[in-house]
Amino acid sequence: MAAKFGTSGLRGLVGDLTDGTASAHARAFARHLGSHAMAQPGSPIFIGRDMRASSPEIARQCAAAVRAEGYVPVDCGVVPTPALALHAMGRGAAALMITGSHIPDDRNGVKFYRPDGEIDKTDETAISALAPEFLGQTLPDAAPMQSEHDKVLDAFVARYRGFVAGEGLHGLRIGLYEHSSAASEALARILTEAGAAVIRLGHSHRFIPVDTEAVSDETRRLTAGWVQSESLDGLVSADGDGDRPLVVDETGSVLRGDALGLIVARHLGADAVVTPVTSNSGIEDHCDARVWRTRVGSPFVIAGMNAALEEDMRRVIGFEANGGVLTGNVIESSQARLAPLPTRDSVLPILCAFAAARQAGQSLSAHVASLALPVAASDRIENFPTAQSQQLVVRLSGDAAVCAGFFATLGTVGHIDRTDGLRVTLEDGRIVHLRPSGNAPEMRVYSEAGSLADAQAVIAATMALVKQSAGDQIR
Incomplete structure (x- = not known):
């Protein structure tokens, strides 16, 4: 059982997950939910996945595992992680996302969501302790599952309808590097509804591991070339499961994720910001919010956000150096009312980057420069x-x-x-x-x-x- 919990979910080589390890952890998760009255057998567990070649098989095994514990697996297909989390939380149900995020195709993973959001480190410890009990057990395949793919995607698109004030993104030409991201369809729809002319580029049936925190030279050359050849005002993308954004400005330069997080915090008027120690050291000096610093990983950011909420902060924003943004409160912007989403999301920072630049009458590059970060x-x-x-x-x-x-x-x-x-x-x-x-x-x-x-x-x-x-x- 070489697979183990990392900074966000269970991770390992494909063979170390398909050997029964992923399903053992899924079954342990279901048992953990019931034993702590977070969910009860008979309730649904929503299962989404990314576009890795191994994800359908791991999803199949995890569906059989949760059914063995008396839960009803619901197939959500290929959807962004934040969309799956939003859908499950709205239904008061748990979820599993089969994804290795940004890491190569020979690896994969599982992200676990309680009915109230991501599991924490205490949950990870409990699941890890229970999982060995289920290793080596043969399970029958889950019965045919109900599909809620369209509902998940439609609700996520609707979340951001009317978010950008004024004329929206009308007049902007925005490239969308699709590659193999689970967020590509959602991003195309959301940006188009906001008024942008979306130019879809680089779709791939082969999984491409795009890391938004350590962007490869190849990705930089590719996206910069498109910005120039397509006369774009900017280009966007996301990692494999769509919870980390990639934003390229009109000069072809990749914007850092922590700069995107700061733009979100300023644009939305955050009074509390939670971000790991890896984020830019200038965050504290360039926003009016109180800043909490944490270890790397969404569970630590969420724990910091909970601490801020306990102090009655009215608008709590979390973000990581990879650009993924989490929200702790209801956020109202223009015609949209966003429910709290305490898991990384790539769409909010993308929309805020263009909206904030437009509001300031600046290009993306000029707006980021105005932040004056180290x-x-x-x-x-x-x-x-x-x-x-x-x-x-x-x-x-x-x-x-x-x-x-x-x-x-x-x-x-x-x-x-x-x-x-x-x-x-x-x-x-x-x-x-x-x-x-x-x-x-x-x-x-x-x-x-x-x-x-x-x-x-x-x-x-x-x-x-x-x-x-x-x-x-x-x-």
Whole structure:
């Protein structure tokens, strides 16, 4: 049972999920719901999936698992994760999303939703403890399931109807990089209803792992080329399950996810912002909201949002450096009234980016520049053994002298933050952050500096140091 919970849901290689591990966790989830009176047998559990080749089989196995516990699996097909969560919460029911999000097609995962939203770390611990009991059990296939795909998608589109004030997005040419995202159809409909001319580009029947936090050079070249060739005012996309946005401005530059989150918070007048330590250090200085910093992962952001709600904050916004935005309160904007959605959503930051820029009479690039955030960058070392990345961070975090020696070629270490991974502020103000990924064998590297070139140089130098420390263990 090599699959395990990461920063957001169960993750692992396809073979480590289809061997019965995914279904064992689905059955454990159903048992956990009943034992804690969160849902009762006989009630529905909605099941959605992304476009990975393995997702239909994992969905089939999970449907059989929840039926074995007396629940009624409902097939929602390929839909965005936030759409599935919204639909299930509106029905007071639980849900399972079969997705590996942005990671490669040889991996997959399962996201779990209680009737009130995403599971938390306590739920993960309980599910993990129950799952081994169900491993190796043969289950009959679930009976033919009722489909609610169209209802899920229609409700999600309706959520954002009338959200953009005034003339909406009329007059804008917006590219939509569809690739294999579960959000492509919803985004096309929502943007078109808002008045934009949507140019659909790059649809793929083969799964393409688009990571909105560490955008590949290939994706940057592809999207920038479309912006120029199609004379676009901007281009949008989302990751595999549609909960992380990708926004490219009219110059072809990719906008950072934490900048999108800040735009949402300012545009909606948030009085509380919850975001991980990996988000830009300038967030606090560039919005009027009180800011909570957390570890990376939606469960930690949601826990911070709950803390803000307990203090009676009237408009609580959460976001991560990948751009996914969560809402804790009812939000009214123009003609729309958005129910709380405490799970990552790619649509809200996309709409707010264009709406805020239009309201300010600016292009996307000019509006982001006006935020005056410190320059930040991020990248990753792929195929980096998780255990090794964790050991390196522990070693550097636990010994100040070792840490100082490791970063000596970059500068003098001034401050260390161990909230999540190792975040080092050098005495000259530059920041470098090492964090082992919770979803894949990768080392994430973040930086802030006086210029983009400097931030990228810090990342390149740090990645070289990490690889050097790993020796020949890096493939």
